[in-house]
Amino acid sequence: MLLDLDDTLYPEREFARGGFRAAAAVLAERLSRSADELFESLWHAFERGVRGSIFDTVLAELNVLYDDALIAELVRAYRSHEPQLRLFEDADRLLELLWPRYGIGLLTDGIAEMQRRKVKSLGLQHRVEAIVYSDDFGREHWKPSPIPYLELLRKMLVDPSRAVYVGDNPKKDFIGARRLGLQTIRIRRPDTEHGHLDAQPGFESDHEITSLDLLPDWLAANERSERHAA
Numbered sequence: 001m002l003l004d005l006d007d008t009l010y011p012e013r014e015f016a017r018g019g020f021r022a023a024a025a026v027l028a029e030r031l032s033r034s035a036d037e038l039f040e041s042l043w044h045a046f047e048r049g050v051r052g053s054i055f056d057t058v059l060a061e062l063n064v065l066y067d068d069a070l071i072a073e074l075v076r077a078y079r080s081h082e083p084q085l086r087l088f089e090d091a092d093r094l095l096e097l098l099w100p101r102y103g104i105g106l107l108t109d110g111i112a113e114m115q116r117r118k119v120k121s122l123g124l125q126h127r128v129e130a131i132v133y134s135d136d137f138g139r140e141h142w143k144p145s146p147i148p149y150l151e152l153l154r155k156m157l158v159d160p161s162r163a164v165y166v167g168d169n170p171k172k173d174f175i176g177a178r179r180l181g182l183q184t185i186r187i188r189r190p191d192t193e194h195g196h197l198d199a200q201p202g203f204e205s206d207h208e209i210t211s212l213d214l215l216p217d218w219l220a221a222n223e224r225s226e227r228h229a230a
């Protein structure tokens, strides 16, 4: 079983919250303003859907003159903060239940250093068999590139036809995996970045679930039907 990380195993907004706290602290020092208030401004922008340009947006709203160097410093603070994350409860139960009966691997996109800090904060290095950071192969091999999937399967000595990929993002999680012949399952959670997004034609997963608690039964049923087919 191959698992995605962000919003599949833990709520990514909690990483964002910590990142904005770290950036607000840097900004508070620079502007001699309250870190709490600056954080609230950033969080409010995040909550109303600003993505990609959040520091520019908020600094402009606050009438602060800024330059690229300040933005770069805030981005650095956001990305390099030490996160304090917790698994979704169903993810915690799933890992407990499946390990070590099933091989479990982790495949995650995003800046590798940042993703490694998330994994460490969640203690996942002790709870899965193998981890692949697609960023280690270069930005061009983030999902849906087949390279990171193949690398993870190679590490786990599993044939694609015997593997399941579980992720949350219909824009990129399933298309590469399906091309390689993996079964794909979408975990669709409310209050996550992609929870409300319908998949474009061709980007769908094979199955969709609303809780990882449904996976063990699904796996067992799948094994039974495979035995019947054999």
Ligand SMILES: [Mg+2]
Binding pocket: 004, 005, 006, 007, 008, 167, 168, 169
């Ligand atoms: Mg994800």
